[in-house]
Amino acid sequence: MKRIPVMLFGAGGVGQALLQQIVNGRSTTATRNNCQLDVICVADSKSYAWAADGLTDQQLQAIVSAKQQGQPVNAANPERPSDLQLLETAVTARPQNLILVDVTAAAGMEPLLDTALAQGHRVVLANKKPLAGPWATAQTYFHHLRLRHESTVGGGQPVIATLRYLLDVNDPIHEISGQLSGSLGYICSQLDGGTPFSEAIASAKALGYTEPDPRDDLGGQDVMRKILILGRMAGWPLEAADLKLESLYPAAMADLSVPDFMARLGELDETMGERVATAVTHQQVLRYVAHVSAEGGSVSLQALPAASPLANMKYISFRSALYDDEPLLIGGKGAGVHMTAAGVLGDILDLVRETTSE
Numbered sequence: 001m002k003r004i005p006v007m008l009f010g011a012g013g014v015g016q017a018l019l020q021q022i023v024n025g026r027s028t029t030a031t032r033n034n035c036q037l038d039v040i041c042v043a044d045s046k047s048y049a050w051a052a053d054g055l056t057d058q059q060l061q062a063i064v065s066a067k068q069q070g071q072p073v074n075a076a077n078p079e080r081p082s083d084l085q086l087l088e089t090a091v092t093a094r095p096q097n098l099i100l101v102d103v104t105a106a107a108g109m110e111p112l113l114d115t116a117l118a119q120g121h122r123v124v125l126a127n128k129k130p131l132a133g134p135w136a137t138a139q140t141y142f143h144h145l146r147l148r149h150e151s152t153v154g155g156g157q158p159v160i161a162t163l164r165y166l167l168d169v170n171d172p173i174h175e176i177s178g179q180l181s182g183s184l185g186y187i188c189s190q191l192d193g194g195t196p197f198s199e200a201i202a203s204a205k206a207l208g209y210t211e212p213d214p215r216d217d218l219g220g221q222d223v224m225r226k227i228l229i230l231g232r233m234a235g236w237p238l239e240a241a242d243l244k245l246e247s248l249y250p251a252a253m254a255d256l257s258v259p260d261f262m263a264r265l266g267e268l269d270e271t272m273g274e275r276v277a278t279a280v281t282h283q284q285v286l287r288y289v290a291h292v293s294a295e296g297g298s299v300s301l302q303a304l305p306a307a308s309p310l311a312n313m314k315y316i317s318f319r320s321a322l323y324d325d326e327p328l329l330i331g332g333k334g335a336g337v338h339m340t341a342a343g344v345l346g347d348i349l350d351l352v353r354e355t356t357s358e
């Protein structure tokens with residue numbers, strides 16, 4: 001049985017779910033893929049745990065418990081080496097078949113990823129930021145044979161795999177669109193029922209559907225990164241500036257504390273209420289929709305016919321030469337840490353099958 005060393009950067013919701021899935025899936029992984037995943041390093045922002053032969057399942061479960069209680073990965077490691085030093089240690093101990101997994105939400109991971117790829121190692125990303133940075137630095141990650149990033153768009157649904165398939169069969173992509181945010185989808189559906197914008201946001205936050213600071217969702221940056229990644233995969237070397245982005249809160253509210261922002265949300269109700277009312281008079285509903293094509297794209301609140309299927313589902317749509325008059329649609333749940341982690345695990349095993357040396 002092949003033993004595959006895995007380094008995990010990030011131990012938040014997705015990282016914890018991934019560790020749990022690796023532990024729970026040991027026998028399936030052995031039977032289906034004839035391999036054992038040795039998690040040799042788990043690092044969060046402040047600490048790390050390490051074992052050259054792989055942390056035991058008990059140790060991995062203890063890490064998950066510690067993180068769930070708000071503690072670091074390893075309270076006994078106050079001096080955390082840099083990401084590059086951790087990679088160097090891992091490469092010295094286990095140079096063959098290493099897979100580095102980035103499930104942080106951090107900016108600035110590129111030097112680590114570039115070094116790993118340049119040394120011939122393999123990389124899996126759920127972190128969108130390296131793929132959505134300036135094209136000059138991001139282009140190296142697109143269609144790289146030793147890099148996978150299924151979970152960056154669609155929360156684990158096979159979105160990237162589908163796009164890769166269309167490109168493989170030489171089916172030129174014309175346009176990609178979709179509703180790419182579960183939290184904004186929820187807020188829009190609340191508006192349909194007449195709930196004021198402020199209440200819809202407050203309830204989404206209370207249910208844990210938004211980031212702790214809802215502006216991280218309402219600003220549309222995360223959706224913009226997703227549609228930019230899809231556009232770049234389709235072959236268009238776009239920059240973020242090529243996408244017109246509509247934020248759902250005004251710039252004047254950007255610097256407020258979270259409690260102040262929440263307290264002043266009511267100021268947005270009248271304008272949003274008018275937009276909802278105009279949509280209703282045309283039998284339409286508001287949805288936060290992303291589009292991209294070779295020329296650029298947009299991420300904005302749009303009025304869609306209330307009865308149309310696309311107004312009523314979370315979806316990603318590919319219009320291509322083969323799927324021209326009737327686009328290829330992927331729809332479904334596509335959200336949450338467990339599905340996202342499953343997408344990461346799928347990527348790890350895909351790399352094991354396709355690129356592992358004997």
Ligand SMILES: NC(=O)c1ccc[n+]([C@@H]2O[C@H](COP(=O)([O-])OP(=O)(O)OC[C@H]3O[C@@H](n4cnc5c(N)ncnc54)[C@H](OP(=O)(O)O)[C@@H]3O)[C@@H](O)[C@H]2O)c1
Nearest residue numbers: 010011012013014044045103104105106126127336337340
């Ligand atoms: N949550 C979802 O449903 C979902 C869906 C699709 C994609 N994603 C993407 O998946 C990634 C992870 O999401 P999440 O919800 O798990 O985020 P999260 O809960 O915020 O966790 C992020 C983790 O990264 C760690 N971290 C930050 N900088 C680091 C560094 N330089 N080295 C190592 N670890 C570092 C943090 O450390 P500390 O614990 O010390 O702060 C934390 O453990 C994000 O990029 C997100 O956009 C998430």
